[in-house]
Amino acid sequence: MTSDPAFSPDLTETIARARGDLRMGVPVVLRAPEGAALVMAAETLTEARLAAARGLARPVDLALTGRRATTLRARAYDGDIARVALPPDADLGWVQALADPADDLARPMKGPLETRREGSAELHRLALTLAKSARLLPAALVVPLGENAPPGGLTTIDAGLAAPHLSRLAPLEHVISARVPLKHAERARLHIFRPEDGSEEHYAVEIGKPDRDKPVLSRLHSACFTGDLLGSLKCDCGPQLNAALAQMGAEGEGVLLYLNQEGRGIGLANKMRAYALQDQGFDTVEANHRLGFEDDERDFRLGAQILARLGFGAVRLLTNNPAKIARMEGEGIVVTERVALKVGETRFNHHYLETKAKKSGHLL
Numbered sequence: 001m002t003s004d005p006a007f008s009p010d011l012t013e014t015i016a017r018a019r020g021d022l023r024m025g026v027p028v029v030l031r032a033p034e035g036a037a038l039v040m041a042a043e044t045l046t047e048a049r050l051a052a053a054r055g056l057a058r059p060v061d062l063a064l065t066g067r068r069a070t071t072l073r074a075r076a077y078d079g080d081i082a083r084v085a086l087p088p089d090a091d092l093g094w095v096q097a098l099a100d101p102a103d104d105l106a107r108p109m110k111g112p113l114e115t116r117r118e119g120s121a122e123l124h125r126l127a128l129t130l131a132k133s134a135r136l137l138p139a140a141l142v143v144p145l146g147e148n149a150p151p152g153g154l155t156t157i158d159a160g161l162a163a164p165h166l167s168r169l170a171p172l173e174h175v176i177s178a179r180v181p182l183k184h185a186e187r188a189r190l191h192i193f194r195p196e197d198g199s200e201e202h203y204a205v206e207i208g209k210p211d212r213d214k215p216v217l218s219r220l221h222s223a224c225f226t227g228d229l230l231g232s233l234k235c236d237c238g239p240q241l242n243a244a245l246a247q248m249g250a251e252g253e254g255v256l257l258y259l260n261q262e263g264r265g266i267g268l269a270n271k272m273r274a275y276a277l278q279d280q281g282f283d284t285v286e287a288n289h290r291l292g293f294e295d296d297e298r299d300f301r302l303g304a305q306i307l308a309r310l311g312f313g314a315v316r317l318l319t320n321n322p323a324k325i326a327r328m329e330g331e332g333i334v335v336t337e338r339v340a341l342k343v344g345e346t347r348f349n350h351h352y353l354e355t356k357a358k359k360s361g362h363l364l
């Protein structure tokens with residue numbers, strides 16, 4: 001056996017491993033100067049692990065976002081985070097009901113919920129960041145280890161190092177580019193970019209050979225499995241994707257970024273949870289909030305980074321979303337023109353588009 005540290009995972013790799021652990025239901029150890037804690041995602045928690053957490057005889061918290069706490073009428077003393085004390089008789093169903101709003105209307109009374117105000121919320125905040133980045137519901141059990149040694153074989157993260165690390169944008173590796181003739185543009189190339197943090201790859205479709213010294217017609221498209229692939233009438237994504245490529249094809253050049261930020265960054269499973277809430281009468285923004293997410297969890301720095309990597313510094317941006325323009329400019333990409341992209345309105349998405357205009361500032 002070699003003990004060469006080059007073989008050991010670094011911080012980025014350890015965090016990627018922790019994401020996988022949480023998705024599988026395996027606890028992760030977060031270490032801080034005030035003590036270590038075991039963290040488990042509420043979504044993948046089991047009865048056996050909940051019982052084991054109680055066996056440690058320490059006060060156990062369920063960390064929720066401030067958004068979820070508002071729906072549950074629980075006090076979030078840390079602003080963006082609420083630390084709900086696990087009652088002695090709480091079972092797995094209780095944890096899941098707090099984490100998942102699916103049955104909020106059928107079973108409205110979860111409380112009274114006791115939330116903590118003393119001590120630090122640092123590990124709770126990190127636990128929720130990890131759960132979100134694993135595309136799980138943002139709810140996690142936080143079990144202080146106290147004098148107990150962490151169980152063997154668990155991924156261990158230094159919280160002080162991980163928090164700033166998670167807020168930075170992972171560098172992208174350009175993997176490969178190749179020609180893909182498209183219906184709308186025979187001269188097209190697909191570029192694949194892979195984030196160094198082990199998260200999903202993103203794609204750039206380059207139409208023609210745009211001059212890098214001029215503003216390029218560009219679209220930052222966020223993945224929408226239901227709209228892009230299934231032809232869902234519940235949103236306008238499919239027609240927007242098609243129309244953007246058609247316009248680039250007609251002009252002979254352009255660049256479309258296909259960012260794998262499904263569901264405005266919450267992942268497809270959570271987007272379907274949001275759709276189920278919309279079936280109960282909530283709009284697209286309310287549904288995200290009830291789940292514990294912000295309206296939009298996407299990181300558009302990614303788009304700016306890919307444009308810069310391809311050599312573009314200025315764009316004519318196909319969008320109705322002013323936030324995308326602001327984010328591009330904030331990252332040093334000049335937006336010389338907004339090109340409106342109004343297609344695909346149906347009787348099923350009329351309310352969705354209206355909500356985006358009213359609540360998220362989209363231009364009509």
Ligand SMILES: Nc1nc2c(ncn2[C@@H]2O[C@H](COP(=O)(O)OP(=O)(O)OP(=O)(O)O)[C@@H](O)[C@H]2O)c(=O)[nH]1
Pocket residue numbers: 220221222223224225235237240261262263264265266271274275284288318319320321324362
């Ligand atoms: N969470 C959530 N995501 C949704 C919903 N409907 C569509 N989406 C996602 O929203 C994103 C739409 O992205 P875009 O069309 O690129 O962005 P946009 O903010 O609407 O801006 P423009 O289309 O550029 O005007 C996709 O990732 C979809 O999967 C919804 O009801 N809830």
Ligand SMILES: [Zn+2]
Pocket residue numbers: 224226227228235236237238
């Ligand atoms: Zn869509």
